[in-house]
Amino acid sequence: MQENHDAIACVKLVPIFQQLDDDTITAVASLVQDRHVKKGEFVFMAGDHADSLIIMAHGQVKVTQSSANGREQLIRLLQTGDFDGESVLFEDTERQTSAEALTDTQICLITRDDFQKLIKQSPAVAINMLNALGKRVADLEAQAAATLTTSVGERLANYLVETSSELETNDFDLPLQKKDLALYLGTSPETISRKLKQFSTSGLISQRGRNHIKLNDVDGLMMVEN
Amino acid sequence: MQENHDAIACVKLVPIFQQLDDDTITAVASLVQDRHVKKGEFVFMAGDHADSLIIMAHGQVKVTQSSANGREQLIRLLQTGDFDGESVLFEDTERQTSAEALTDTQICLITRDDFQKLIKQSPAVAINMLNALGKRVADLEAQAAATLTTSVGERLANYLVETSSELETNDFDLPLQKKDLALYLGTSPETISRKLKQFSTSGLISQRGRNHIKLNDVDGLMMVEN
DNA sequence: CATTTAACTTGACGTAAATCAAGTGAGCAC
């Protein structure tokens, strides 16, 4: 029962399975498949048949989408507890996005059929899921508005502040290398480099080594204009 | 019972209430409030307490979000059958967006409490809602990727092609005036004007009068690069 | 019809940031 025990632990991590009674959690855990993905491998790729919901048990995964002109955009970074595959809820669809593991990663899978059964049995799961999706829609709307109306400098500063508050320290290593950070912010690595230097010389941050950053003036960062 | 009859008709229009049995539809209709909003009036504004889901029965509404620097972004255009207010599913939140009627508009309202009851009673509604939200997330992701990786010209050309296919003709009036179209595409009215002229002179489209456009070469438009 | 107003067009100009190109430094194999 070691495997089952792991599955239960994994399930309990996930926001959409919070506040369920033990029986339901056990039921969910029995539907879950574990999978390990090594750094650099893909969890799924655009064009794959989308038939399962993916839940992050441990690790870091970047989800990207390529547009017609072949340019790649980092849509989101999956961390422990995040899930992806909303589209799994539709009838047959293909994945529009690709997901590459940035670190060794542990994920849980639930198939569409199992998930739909689960929802029919447990309205609580449905409501949790609706909440999660509603929040995600609101986030995406806010992000869409921000990318079209703010400069790279503002977005980068904002990213630093957010990351700092997620990590609960203002002295941290960037979780993404600059290439990926550039994709995420919709800019180029060169520009990231320049902006960070600019923040350094104006005293807003200090840089040490490859990826280490210390925020000196959070309020100042939030007022950056370029 | 005229009012109830209207409510049933309205409810039947809405994708999330499709494929329900008559009893459920009647139940939904009894929860719905009608509201009329005149052109130029606001359906809701940022900062309002969000406590109901809004369903478009007739008309056109633009939903906008303002970012920190005060610039406005058109998030989406609500048409008949669309709904907005996913955030209604959370506990107390404020609206992040504002919604202004572009034409005289008829909407249906359902309060959070009523909607949550509905979901608990009818798993079918929950699943429809999850589908709708999942689709919306996928759309937003695609849109976010497009805005960060493509030029204004590409986005405009793409918008024209999409609009044409929605309206099922390639000879139509733009549903938005250029000011709003600019907000939607994340650009300025001047640039829209210039790009359209460019498309005209290269024969891709013909313009007639204020807002009338005819697409001459859809394939050409889809290959626009600037 | 005349007058006002607002949407739109067109031109001139400035600039943020992409792109191109040439380093620099760090990690890794041998």
Added chain:
DNA sequence: GTGCTCACTTGATTTACGTCAAGTTAAATG
């Protein structure tokens, strides 16, 4: 150690597009 690779930096150049400003057209109002 020496050499290789890859992430990153820094500089030079180009460009798409925003902004400001001055028309022009067309709808709205009296």
